Amino acid sequence: MKYRSVTEIIGPIMVGPSSSHTAGAARIGRLARLLFDGQPKRVNIHLYGSFAKTYKGHGTDVALIGGLLDFDTFDERIRDAKEHASNANMRVRFHEEEAIPDHPNTVKLRLESDDSAMELVGISIGGGKIEIIELNGFALQLTGHHPALLIVHQDRYGVIANVANVLALHKVNIGHMKVSRKEKGREALMVIEVDQTVTDEIMTSLEKLEHVDQVAKLHE
Amino acid sequence: MFRNVAELIELTNRDGISISEVMIQQEIEVTGRSREAVLTDMDEKLTIMEEAVRRGIEEDVKSVSGLTGGDGKKLEKYIENGNGLSGDTLLRAVSRAMATNEVNAAMGMICATPTAGSAGVVPGTLFSLKDKLNPTREAMQRYLLTSGAFGLVVANNASISGAAGGCQAEVGSAAGMAAAAAVELAGGTPKQSAEAMAMALKNMLGLVCDPVAGLVEVPCVKRNAAGASIAMVAADMALAGIESRIPCDEVIDAMYRIGESMSETLKETALGGLAATPTGKALESQIFDLSAERT
Numbered sequence: 187m188k189y190r191s192v193t194e195i196i197g198p199i200m201v202g203p204s205s206s207h208t209a210g211a212a213r214i215g216r217l218a219r220l221l222f223d224g225q226p227k228r229v230n231i232h233l234y235g236s237f238a239k240t241y242k243g244h245g246t247d248v249a250l251i252g253g254l255l256d257f258d259t260f261d262e263r264i265r266d267a268k269e270h271a272s273n274a275n276m277r278v279r280f281h282e283e284e285a286i287p288d289h290p291n292t293v294k295l296r297l298e299s300d301d302s303a304m305e306l307v308g309i310s311i312g313g314g315k316i317e318i319i320e321l322n323g324f325a326l327q328l329t330g331h332h333p334a335l336l337i338v339h340q341d342r343y344g345v346i347a348n349v350a351n352v353l354a355l356h357k358v359n360i361g362h363m364k365v366s367r368k369e370k371g372r373e374a375l376m377v378i379e380v381d382q383t384v385t386d387e388i389m390t391s392l393e394k395l396e397h398v399d400q401v402a403k404l405h406e
Numbered sequence: 407m408f409r410n411v412a413e414l415i416e417l418t419n420r421d422g423i424s425i426s427e428v429m430i431q432q433e434i435e436v437t438g439r440s441r442e443a444v445l446t447d448m449d450e451k452l453t454i455m456e457e458a459v460r461r462g463i464e465e466d467v468k469s470v471s472g473l474t475g476g477d478g479k480k481l482e483k484y485i486e487n488g489n490g491l492s493g494d495t496l497l498r499a500v501s502r503a504m505a506t507n508e509v510n511a512a513m514g515m516i517c518a519t520p521t522a523g524s525a526g527v528v529p530g531t532l533f534s535l536k537d538k539l540n541p542t543r544e545a546m547q548r549y550l551l552t553s554g555a556f557g558l559v560v561a562n563n564a565s566i567s568g569a570a571g572g573c574q575a576e577v578g579s580a581a582g583m584a585a586a587a588a589v590e591l592a593g594g595t596p597k598q599s600a601e602a603m604a605m606a607l608k609n610m611l612g613l614v615c616d617p618v619a620g621l622v623e624v625p626c627v628k629r630n631a632a633g634a635s636i637a638m639v640a641a642d643m644a645l646a647g648i649e650s651r652i653p654c655d656e657v658i659d660a661m662y663r664i665g666e667s668m669s670e671t672l673k674e675t676a677l678g679g680l681a682a683t684p685t686g687k688a689l690e691s692q693i694f695d696l697s698a699e700r701t
Binding site: 187188189190191192193194195196197198199200201202203204205206208209235236239240241242243244245260262264265290291311312313314 | 407409429433436437444447448450451454469471509510511512513514515516517518519520521522523525528550551553554555557558561562565566567568569570575583617619620621622623670673674675676677693694
């Protein structure tokens, strides 16, 4: 079942006018910033489906920008997010796409700074609830509700077992896990939602594992 | 966790508890939060809702586009004059639902229930019943939990998104949620709550999402008005002992199927329905020319 907590129905507390097109958009922007680990310098935002058709009226644009600036759904600065973005030297460009997406409220963001870039696809599925469904070309399913680990690794036997061992050693329980790869034997991505906090010590142990290239953690 | 309304009602019967109590217990189990934390969270949301209602009926609220604002206040004054045809409790549910949505359209602070576009129905109905029934604060927190329990069933088995299921999924769901919660607040049984939900949602089936210029304003504010009135009437009917011939879960399923067969032009794309009328189109170009001049 997608919806489990009453707070997903009664809530969020938010600045209007739309939970999917405003609050959900702000959450996607904020999660993107969190995954990027900081504020990007340039962002290209591609809007699809209902997002592309109605973003002006719903404040989807200012909400996405607000999220990228780390504003929460109820932050009244969302209204003037464009101004805040230019003050913070973050350049944002919007593109209205014609392609029909699987989900009507789909957005693709490309975040860039001088030495890094990231591309992700988010969907807003209703009532402010969101999912990140693609990250740098990898399919995934990330809600931002639970602490999560993102591990970029080489597609080799034993890597998953080694990661699970490190977590078990630190008494961290895995709630949901997904592994995806672009090609057999090449780069792969593990997304692990956990029930406990992931300490720096765990992060260091994971980074030292063979065939693990990059480790990031995500907390709401 | 209850997957449908039948299971929800079964849990209330098995343990001899109310729907809101089932919701509290499940929330504790799912999120690991304490009972107190669950109720405090609802209390904070009540405060936000009450403030939005107050703003909408006392202040001169106007949306950025200028399309909406002031109607909740207008109706509240009309009620005070004492000539209302429908009865004060029903009309106050309507005025307070509109007030909330007008604040939402003005990018004010609201609580989505279940969405922002349908945020007026649940609190509008509650803050009218507050005058009538004089409930405790905890009873009001429980009202939100009961409406949330029904909302969860709809979200998991159909949809609460206008883009996915049309307005029936948003204001329709909200009307059902409010009707069910009103029954519990008034002392009805869990079964009567389910009947109220079924009768309210039935009367919203097929409702399309066709916002003029894509804004959550026209017809959203007035759809919330109708949603609140249907919620009140359905609650009264259920409390009178009237039952829905089609069980609540089947009504929810019908809503899902209708949403699936609805044209994309009628699901929050602003391409059909009222959005595509001559006046709707004219308003759209007016609004976007205006904002283009400003930027």
